Amino acid sequence: MTSLLNALVRPEIAPLPVYNAGLSDAAVRARYGVARTIRLGSNENPFGPSPRVAQALTALAAHVGDYPDAHATQLRQALAEGTGMAEERLVFGNGSEELIKLLCEIFLQPGDVVVTQRPVFGLHQIYPEMMGAKVQLLNLTAALGFDVPAWCEALRAGPKLAFLPNPSNPVGCMVDADAMARLLAAAPETTLLVIDEAYYEYARLADGYPDVLAQLATRKGPWMVLRTFSKAWALAGLRVGYGLASSAELAALIDRVRTPFNLNSAAQHAALAAWQDAPHMQRSVVQTVQLREALAQRLQTLAAAGAPLAGLRIAPSVANFLFLDLGRPAAPIAQALLAQGIIVKPWKEDGYTQCLRVSIGQATDNAAFVHALVQAFGQEQA
């Protein structure tokens, strides 16, 4: 049976890793016997979506027998108006991860080169490899930021596609407007530039974060900016991502390859309701940024020489998470946190196995995380 499958399967598929989607609440409760979990592993928004989302979903219940609008007309109109982008240059995905996959399916062939960065957002590597492309992973600087000269050099070599996450997930560092200008100048027009702005709503509050649509406006080559309703808009469970494309032609290519109803009715209605209550989202984003800075400060204090978390290093972040270099293997620490129901993401990539990513939760959750982290460090020393 195995050899039968081996003879049939595309050679790119068998070696692919399965995306590390983390443990579900139910799995953590069952495995560790905890009554409650604290979810700090998936960069979700703990403040939840606008209450209008629940109203929209309730109203939709009577119509779930109808197929969705394959064109997402109302949501498209609202986003076009809000972003200033022509309707025909918008694309939608079952999460922005689907758009990442579609771009790979449309553009990549065996041997093509894709540039991105490590530590990597898994799907920026898995989907190109699925198509047989070769992924070049650029390293961070010693200060855990983007290596802009390395990016410029890699882009100058003319890869088929580049996934530039801004800010980076898992690190949280960003490319500022000046650095972005250098990257854009380095990229030849034959390179498809994909700027993944999954944390745009948080990052835009940071000094120097680029208005990348303005910067891309004069670019001759193709590009797409990806955004999502999963993070700041708190709709991760419904799967709505969107892309702003350099041209209607590029958007039309997506339409050829996607499944016609990739955005289900609940997703469309919920996203529209959330979008129409932007102040709700903005309040939670401001709160989250304050909580992020407070958590970073607290950890910094505890990381001083002789303090309980000595050896810990915190990467500067403009997103809704922090990337921590623990100075010791992260997996056992994450395990100790799980035993208390606290879910974080220990990094598994070579060179980063001492790091973990913690999402910003509500104040009490962040405090529980710090408490458990101090305890876990102490237990290891004992």
Ligand SMILES: *Cc1c(COP(=O)(O)O)cnc(C)c1O
């Ligand atoms: C979360 C995330 C996404 C995917 O979000 P969807 O839920 O699929 O919309 C894409 N890119 C990055 C960098 C992310 O962190």
